Amino acid sequence: MEIHGTAAAELRAARLLGRRVGVLEHRFVSIPDLKEARDIEGSRWLSGEEVPATYIPMKNAVFYSMAAAFAEERGSHRLVGGHNLDDRRAFEDTGEAFFSSLEKALLASSPRLRMNGLKIVRPLRDKSKAEVVALAARIRVPLELTWSCHRAGEAHCWRCDGCASRVKAFEGAGVEDPLRAGNG
Ligand SMILES: [Zn+2]
Structure with missing residues (x-):
């Protein structure tokens, strides 16, 4: 399935995460x-x-x-x-x-x-988003594979609502975001 735009990055992240946890059958449906x-x-x-x-x-x-x-x-x-x-x-x-x-x-x-x-x-x-991030860090979810940005692109824009909400959640959890490490 060929997907463009913002959904492409979310699908990429879903595929990678699914593979990492051994999902047996990962279905993607286009609507x-x-x-x-x-x-x-x-x-x-x-x-x-x-x-x-x-x-x-x-x-x-x-x-x-x-x-x-x-x-x-x-x-x-x-x-x-x-x-x-x-x-x-x-x-x-x-x-x-x-x-x-x-x-x-x-x-x-x-x-x-x-x-x-x-x-x-x-x-x-x-759980609030911050509590979800804290839990994810505790159980070692590969947070570097997750995606929160609402814009299309290879990397997070760090300016949209999705990115702002991610930053706030990581800060609230006291967890360093692997996607921002070294990026400021
Ligand atoms: Zn963004």
Whole structure:
């Protein structure tokens, strides 16, 4: 699958990390018609506040439904999401109400998923980004392979929201970012 733009770097990082931890089957699915809020003209919440640029309408309803389709096909028992506490504060589709309803809806749609006792688990849901970085450093996640930048490129720009959030999280955790070491 040929991907360009910002997604290319995220996919590269996902491939490298997947390989490092011995993922048996790593599927990448293209959903080209889903747009980020920054590409949708005049996108605002009902409250009138501006929607975060990285918001994608119905993102997790779509992504988890696809994951559930694979789970049904493969007979899996768990869907694992990496959402953290900061995500839950920003996006309704990473919160408790959303996931408990979604899990019920998925189970109601498939006897096979019910038989397998499918659950959606989110081990990082109560941790801030800084706590996630601290945990990652403790269990020796290869942080040099991770990607946070919202812009396309070979290296992080250190100016966008994604990079700013990464810097803040590493600083909060008191962990040196291997990607910034020697770069200031
Ligand atoms: Zn950046």
